[in-house]
Amino acid sequence: MLHFNDGQSEFLETASKIPIDSYWRPSPDFVICRDAQGTPSVVYGGDAWDLNPFRLKATKIRLILFNSIFDKLDAERSGLVEEVRYLLFCLLFYVRAGKLGRLSAETLNKYFSVLRMAARYCYAQKANPLIGVISLQQLFTNPAYLDGYSDWVIKNDVGETYRKGTRAMLGHIVAIGEHRLGYKLHGVFHLRFGVDDKKSNQTPVIPTRIYLGLLNSSNDWLNLLYENRHALETFLRSFESPLYGRSHKAQASLDSRISSYEPDFKQAVISHQLESVFTDDLSCSNRNNLSGAIIRIQWTLKTIIHLYTGMRDQEVMRLPYNCINDEEVSEATVDDEGVTRDDSMIVQVISTTTKFTGYRKAAAWLATDEVVRAVEVAQGICRGLSVLFHVSHDDMPLFLTPAIINYSQAKLGVSELDARNKPARLKQLELITEADFLELQASDPKRDFSLEPEFQVGSPWPFRTHQFRRSLAYYGRSSGFISLPTLRKQFKHLTTQMSRYYGNNFERLKTIFGYYDPEADDFILPKNHVLFEYQAGVPMSIAYDLLDHAFGSDSPIFGGTGTYISNQRKKLDQGDIHIVDVRKETEKLAAEGKISYKSTILGACTYSGNCEFYLLGDAGPCTTCDESIIEKDKLEAAIADDEADLALYEPGTGEYQVVKTELDRLKKFHQKFIAVVEV
Known part of the structure; x- marks a missing residue:
């Protein structure tokens, strides 16, 4: 069977064989890693290390080839190769990093390239009669040599991956400690190797039009x-x-x-x-x-x-x-006579491991x-x-x-x-329009997208897989997006299931979407699961929907919240407030649970609790609610619908009285507020 695992059991088994003695060094035949069939894939003294059995990802990485450091070997070059070998061993077993508590196989592969470049630099000093060939130990412990190496990296315009990798690796080597390395590093933390420490930008949400096009096209x-x-x-x-x-x-x-x-x-x-x-x-x-x-x-x-x-x-x-896999959300209801009255409710999940051999060992998704x-x-x-x-x-x-x-x-x-x-x-699905760009800029006002070439108007949208994740978490809670008439029913069905099963109030959240940890004797829900982004995305999407409703058009709005928004519009037009400030305050209120957003027959509602009138489809109470947003067009459409319905019922019947009561309330509101404004 072709296995995909995190390599952790292999790692722990090997680590358990390493003595506490800090003077211990691995022998050439020390087995570091075996493949799924038990064949050694990494032997310490081997010319090639295949770290794929340690790898979390499914795609393969290239072998670490020690014979690629130099085209031929002599005593000096062989010594440098052995230094590279031992440093990689130390980085693998003595550095604690990442969610698995160790460096990934991919990172070790990158550090091999970094060390190979450093080893070649050390040997190249042979051409300098004042220095001669130096060891990696000399390079890393002599501030003057290390400064010279940093200057060489910058002057030769070495790629950013190597420069960043060198800085990160030196920090890890310091953490390994003198007792394992046999020497202590000096003067490394001030060196930047030409790296610009700009803060990385957050993955953007795909603009509505492009995201909708991708969903429908797919x-x-x-x-x-x-x-x-x-x-x-x-x-x-x-x-x-x-x-x-x-x-x-x-x-x-x-x-x-x-x-x-x-x-x-x-x-x-x-x-x-x-x-x-x-x-x-x-x-x-x-x-x-x-x-x-x-x-x-x-x-x-x-x-x-x-x-x-x-x-x-x-x-x-x-x-x-x-x-x-099928997961049982609720058990079947069986009466005293053993007759099933309600079947069990099943939800399907997708996971990187099956449940054929017991508990699932990885997270699952709807x-x-x-x-x-x-x-x-x-x-x-x-x-x-x-x-x-x-x-x-x-x-x-x-x-x-x-x-x-x-x-x-x-x-x-x-x-x-x-x-x-x-x-x-997928490369050229949609070209970015002016409207797309403005929406993108509004989604992250502190970031200037005009300075980033890949997001310019007329360029194809640069799809990345993590954008799908963030966009799903965002649009999955956006009632404005879900109500788009061109959105396929499949996505609307997904958002319904996400709302039902990805909320903290779902009692089987961990057992269905998490995995069983035998050491903790409990189900664990990974902190990087998309459901957390979905939950956290609620305030952002509420703010977006509300602001889009409030400032996306100039049509007059009324009601409790509607009147407040009308006043904010005037301040915005006069320059007394800025849309960024309004958005920030709206997100804060949403995050605190003080405000919500959902579409209604008359416009929208910002009440954060459960409204029994909303559930019953009763629009009349919205006219006196402090949390309502009432639009003129929707109010007049509701009045016309009620008048048409009223003509179908006999006066004096219950149905007639219910519709008549609602119609009177709607007309009264229209006469009191909207008719006055129009005059």
Whole structure:
């Protein structure tokens, strides 16, 4: 089985073998890491270290190759290589960082590149007769040497990744301590290596128009792929034959004794009725570029999962074939005679681990129909590719690499869904308009987006997976967005489920979306779960909806809150207040639970509690409520509706009296406030 784990058990097992003695050094045959089959993948004295078994992410990282530091070795260069080796060992086992309590495999790979550059610099000093070859210990303990190295890094315009990595690594080496290193670092904290310590910006929310377009476009693609999921699977299975889908000329060159030809690629597509799939972004004309088209399909499916779950990039990439589970929200109701009166309520979740072997060992996310359908398409592709690999699909990652189609020696693993393989429609889905830019700027007033080239008007929106996460948390609570007429019902259904199951008041929050920790003997809900961003995003979305309603148009508004907003509009027009100040105060009130926002028949309501009249659809009480926002057009439409309804009922009936009472209240309000304003 292809395993995706956090490597923590491997790490802890190795760490337990390291003596407390600070003078201890690992022997060349000391095994640092083993793969899933138990074969050593990292032996301390080896020329290559494969840290992938330690890796949390599904994608593979390159090997650490110690023989790549120098093109040939002598005593001086061999000494530098051994220093690099031991420093990496120390960084792996003696530094406490990150959520796993250690540096990640990817970070160690980066620090190897940093140390390799430093080792080459040390050897290059051989050309300086006043210094000669120096060791890494000399470089890191001599302030003059280290200052010189910093100047060299800056003058040679070394990449920012190396410069930042050098600064961070030196801080970790200091933390390792003299007792393990054998020496003490001096004069390192003042060195910047040319790094500009600018505060990183928060991931922006995708503008409404672009986000809506992506949701609807992805849904169209999913519908097409879902309808053809079975045909896609059988189509891929057919490529088990090395001749299938090739031209007759290519088949003859591969098999000189061929007596009957297999279908060429065009014939294969037609016979499986997949012409509608392999068009536009997914078009391909021969077997050689089919794997690229499959990767773009996987990109689309992965994007849909991001859009509807808020999962991070590698959380999606680590999904196994069996990733959808049913969770019981409430038990079935059974009467005294054993008859089931109400079935149990089930919600589907998606997780990076299954529950087949006991408790789930990772967090889970809500899986709406769109997510389940995207997974079913991906599963069909996985089954088809598993036939080519001659393995059981149950043991495979959901996004199995399609490299096997043309390369029989391809290794089992996940697809490389990097920027090179992204569908063109995701790269150029929408060009940023002036309205998009203004909305973007309003979402973060303290940040000047005009200084950032990727967000300029006319540029394609720069999609990042974390934007999907933040946008879901934001728009999922935005009643203004949810009420858009062009928004598909699938997203509206998702927001209903999020509101029901992602709130702190849901009693099974931890057991359904968390994972069981045997040491704590309890269910743990990771602090980076999207549901926390969803909960925290409530004040921001309330403020956005309310301010958009208040200042998004010039139409007159009335009611308790409506009158206050009208006064604020006047102050805004006169320059007495600024929209940023209004937004800040509104977010503060929302965060404190003193204000809310929901659309009503007459306009909107800012009451933060439960309103029984709102639940019953009774609009009359809104006219005397201090928390109401009443719009002239909606009030007059409600009056017209009530007048039409009244004509349908017999005078004196209960229905007639209820409608008449509401109509009188609405007309009274209209006469008292709106008619006076119009005069």
